[in-house]
Amino acid sequence: MSNSVDDKVKTFDTRTEAKVPVESPLAYSYRRSGAPAPGEGSGVVVRERPFLGHLVLRGGAIILDEALREVLDISLPGEPQALVFDASGERSVQWISPDEWLLIVPGGEEFELENRLREALGDAHFAITNIGGGQTLLELEGEAVSELLMKSVIYDADPHHFPVGKGVTTVFAKTSVILRRSSETRWELVARRSFADYIYRWLLDAGEEYAIGIVR
Amino acid sequence: MFHIYCPYCGEYREEEEFHPKGEAHIVRPEDPETCSDEEWGDYLFFRHNPRGIHHEMWVHAVGCRKFFNITRNTATYEILETYKMGEAPSITAESRDDRAAAEAETAEKQEGVRA
Numbered sequence A: 001m002s003n004s005v006d007d008k009v010k011t012f013d014t015r016t017e018a019k020v021p022v023e024s025p026l027a028y029s030y031r032r033s034g035a036p037a038p039g040e041g042s043g044v045v046v047r048e049r050p051f052l053g054h055l056v057l058r059g060g061a062i063i064l065d066e067a068l069r070e071v072l073d074i075s076l077p078g079e080p081q082a083l084v085f086d087a088s089g090e091r092s093v094q095w096i097s098p099d100e101w102l103l104i105v106p107g108g109e110e111f112e113l114e115n116r117l118r119e120a121l122g123d124a125h126f127a128i129t130n131i132g133g134g135q136t137l138l139e140l141e142g143e144a145v146s147e148l149l150m151k152s153v154i155y156d157a158d159p160h161h162f163p164v165g166k167g168v169t170t171v172f173a174k175t176s177v178i179l180r181r182s183s184e185t186r187w188e189l190v191a192r193r194s195f196a197d198y199i200y201r202w203l204l205d206a207g208e209e210y211a212i213g214i215v216r
Numbered sequence B: 001m002f003h004i005y006c007p008y009c010g011e012y013r014e015e016e017e018f019h020p021k022g023e024a025h026i027v028r029p030e031d032p033e034t035c036s037d038e039e040w041g042d043y044l045f046f047r048h049n050p051r052g053i054h055h056e057m058w059v060h061a062v063g064c065r066k067f068f069n070i071t072r073n074t075a076t077y078e079i080l081e082t083y084k085m086g087e088a089p090s091i092t093a094e095s096r097d098d099r100a101a102a103e104a105e106t107a108e109k110q111e112g113v114r115a
């Protein structure tokens, strides 16, 4: 079932037709630790966005920018810590390192997108890796989010220091996350699958004083 | 806790995101086959441990994950500069000695003027 766009690289669709039940990285946590429903007084509301398409793009900024504009009509953010969204707000590209970007798209789009990017990039020196199975995204909203983050990450999460369109990889409690601010009211955590339960339980504990609620 | 400027991220970040990786600017012998045991041993095992200005390699481990260089004073722990891989330091033990000598000379001259 390999669908290669190039003889040198074998790509394959990680979403199969097989009837295998799919569970979010937090499925176990919801069952074991519970998920308090958001209420009137919830200062923080968390909502997981599982099963999105996560691709890591590596290579030179100029060639990746050209390919991304051609295929997705998004410019590659060249500035450190920059995060940009497409017009619909559903697709994002984030600067991770001088030669690395994280592309997040609606689940199911990533395989075709990867192939189109590979075609557009041709013989250029680059790498594209599908890491959707290894990460999940948590959206955080509410008036107490930055306060909750200040207790959790070592990066300065003061809204004045952390404008919309910024994203950093940093230390969250005893693990690491990608912290990003997608709008005035919304922050996002990109968590490793194997640490999702730890981060979830940390959020529940740290968010208790803000009457944290989980949308499921 | 202190802050370290990552030359790739372009901002100061918490120390906790970084790891030190030992002496910087160690050059691998171009032709290991013709090295003497002493030369190869020096390259592999022996490191400078100066009191004062030292150039070290660090990695922004929880961040951009790039290696870069730090010029640091091992006596005061002061970080004097950070710079990207492949770049040369602008501050060295020699340039510091020159500056110290120049300052001493200026001080001496001022003394002379006063006298």
Ligand SMILES: [Zn+2]
Pocket (backbone or CB within 6 Å): B006, B007, B008, B009, B010, B060, B063, B064, B065, B066
């Ligand atoms: Zn960095």
